[in-house]
Amino acid sequence: MMLTPLLVDVAGTLAAASGPLRYALVFLFAAIPVVEILVVVPAGIGLGLDPVATGVVAFAGNVTSVYALVAFHRRLSRWLRTRRPATDQGPSDRYARARSLWDRYGLPGLAVGGPVLTGVHVAALVALLAGSSSRPVAGWMTVGIGVWTVLLVAGSAFGLSLLGLA
Template sequence: MTLLSLLVEISPLLEDASGLLQYALVFLFAAIPVVEILVVVPVAIGLGLDPIATGVVAFAGNVGSVYVLVAFHQRLSRWWGSRRAGGDANGDTGERYARARGLWDRYGLAGLSIGGPILTGVHIAALVALLAGSQSRAVAGWMTVGIGLWTILLVAASVFGFSLLGLA
């Protein structure tokens, strides 16, 4: 699924909703591994949602889903191991996992957490860190920092970009 097709599918849902439902959808979309903050923040701000509220809600949704992943990483590790052993690995997931593992090998937990949201997605990055043996608290803390930085950058870039183009 391409970024453009995600934008096309998310935009009408946010546009048709109103009030608090829009922010609930932002929260939900930010928690979905493929969509995350990279897609939902610019779309929501482009549709006229409050940038600060959008950033806070998107951050909460993305971080919340990572915390769920961290909380259940042992169960997920067993599932992942059985999935990989069966040879049923999706090529895209394998490529993203390899990219995240390369980040881990080169920069460690901090680098993976900062680069992960944009390069592999936070969920893959958190999973790599957990599978590499990092402590759950450290993964949760560093992923929070990485998601926070990217949320701030995305909100600022979206507001600036849309105002520069005269769209918002």
């Protein structure tokens, strides 16, 4: 999947909205597994949203969806098993990358690398399927999302100021 068209779609949707609706969309976009904070934070800050508010709202949206995944992963796993066709093609590339991170660095490495390399939702699912307890997965994923949110907010705001746009 190309990140550029996705960024344009997110930015276009945010630009078309106004007022508090923009921040509600930041929350919703951050909760979507493919979009997450990696796309919505730079897009929101690039459109002139307050960097701190954008970071806080995006963090909240991403963490909320991860907590929902952690809370319902058993039911979700059961549902996916019943829906998966018998001619399964094997794990996806994102899952394979996340599993490689898990094998090499464990839960902390997966939580810190996952948001950028595989997406935090895939990383959390891999950790849960590998047998980690829900509470440590939720805690470490929160740390990883927090680290990347701060880096993305700082990088986006600093980058705009370097370009003379902020």
